[in-house]
Amino acid sequence: DIQMTQSPSSLSASVGDRVTITCRASQNINNYLNWYQQKPGKAPKFVISTASSLQSGVPSRFSASGSGTDFTFTIASLQPEDFATYYCQQTYSTLRTFGQGTKVDVK
Amino acid sequence: EVHLVESGGGLVKPGGSLRLSCAGSGFTFSYYTMNWVRQAPGKGLEWVSSIGGSGEYIYYADSVKGRFTVSMDNDKNSLYLQMNSLSADDTAVYYCAREIGGSISDYWGQGTLVTVSS
Numbered sequence: 001d002i003q004m005t006q007s008p009s010s011l012s013a014s015v016g017d018r019v020t021i022t023c024r025a026s027q028n029i030n031n032y033l034n035w036y037q038q039k040p041g042k043a044p045k046f047v048i049s050t051a052s053s054l055q056s057g058v059p060s061r062f063s064a065s066g067s068g069t070d071f072t073f074t075i076a077s078l079q080p081e082d083f084a085t086y087y088c089q090q091t092y093s094t095l096r097t098f099g100q101g102t103k104v105d106v107k
Numbered sequence: 108e109v110h111l112v113e114s115g116g117g118l119v120k121p122g123g124s125l126r127l128s129c130a131g132s133g134f135t136f137s138y139y140t141m142n143w144v145r146q147a148p149g150k151g152l153e154w155v156s157s158i159g160g161s162g163e164y165i166y167y168a169d170s171v172k173g174r175f176t177v178s179m180d181n182d183k184n185s186l187y188l189q190m191n192s193l194s195a196d197d198t199a200v201y202y203c204a205r206e207i208g209g210s211i212s213d214y215w216g217q218g219t220l221v222t223v224s225s
Contacts, residue, residue: 001169034211036152043202043215044144044152051209087152091210094166096142096154 002026002090006099012107019075021086021102023066029092031067036087038101044087048073078104109133109214111203116219123193123223129186129203129216137161137181140206143188145199146218153199156188157206170196193223 003026013019023033031051036044050064050071061076075082083106088099115127129141143155156177157166165177176189186203200220204212 032210034209036212038152043218044204044212045215046211046213049209049211085151089152089154094157094164095168096157096210098144098152098154101151 001095002029002093002097004088004090004097004099006088006102008102009100010103010105012105013078014107015078015080017078019078019104021073023071023073023088023099025069025090028068029090032090032092033066033071034089034091035064035073036089037084038087039084109205111205111214111216113201113203113216113219116201116221118222118224119193120225121194121223124189124191125193125221127188127190127201127219131184131186131205134205136179136184141179141186142204142206142212143177144202144204147199195223197221198223
């Protein structure tokens with residue numbers, strides 16, 4: 001199975017900060033990587049895909065890049081509603097796998 | 108409007124079985140791949156299984172292969188997960204999710220909690 005490793009596992013930030021999360025795959029996954037946001041007690045919500053760049057309705061402050069094994073998810077200017085846990089998920093393999101998550105909380 | 112509702116969770120003893128359901132509305136099941144994803148208490152997301160809209164393919168995570176069976180009834184717009192030989196490691200909230208192009212899970216249910224305990 002393809003292993004996905006996210007870093008950091010948590011970070012503290014303030015509104016307006018630039019936030020970057022990385023995700024590394026154990027093997028080449030081209031650019032088949034999606035990012036999800038989850039708030040406590042809620043279902044995950046799709047944010048952005050590395051393959052498809054910005055999705056309809058996704059705020060422009062979110063961006064994703066990378067290819068092969070190394071990927072980056074960036075929030076250009078953190079907003080109050082962005083405090084949450086973020087997960088990457090590879091969809092290169094039929095056996096989808098998630099990263100372990102990155103919790104973004106208030107500094 | 109797309110809506111997914113899971114049901115069937117509850118408390119079950121180790122070694123027991125449970126069948127989860129996911130009822131969909133606002134879209135035609137047979138056009139989409141459907142996924143099951145679970146989340147143990149305080150832990151991250153774990154992909155469990157995927158099934159093609161016509162059942163043309165089915166995939167399982169290694170952790171559940173041979174114990175879990177996914178199926179769907181397109182006439183009822185419903186997805187199922189039969190879970191056998193349950194252990195404490197299967198305790199989690201189970202979500203169903205619709206998958207669209209780019210293998211994006213765009214709609215999720217609210218989840219149903221499965222607790223495996225004696």
